[in-house]
Amino acid sequence: MGPDQTVEMMRRVLMEAMVLSAPLLLAACAISLVVSLLQTLTSVQEQTLTVVPRLVIVFVVTMAALPWIVHRLVSFTVHMFTDLHRYLG
Numbered sequence: 001m002g003p004d005q006t007v008e009m010m011r012r013v014l015m016e017a018m019v020l021s022a023p024l025l026l027a028a029c030a031i032s033l034v035v036s037l038l039q040t041l042t043s044v045q046e047q048t049l050t051v052v053p054r055l056v057i058v059f060v061v062t063m064a065a066l067p068w069i070v071h072r073l074v075s076f077t078v079h080m081f082t083d084l085h086r087y088l089g
Helices: 003-042 048-082 084-088
Strands: none
Touching: 003 048, 003 084, 048 084
């Protein structure tokens, strides 16, 4: 396997990781923005108010997106194994 093939494989792996993590990161950022806005408007600066909603929302989004994530990971893995002959020889 040459350096260009290694770079291409790693590019595909990193792109897939970004696509799979995007819904969770966007949900965490959105809820953080909403909670920060509410804290600013109400002048309540309690640290648990930022952590607990973020954990709950990320958990809910993870459970909702889990079938899509698993399907995407399985298809990516199958695709990588079927194309493995390109990288070995």
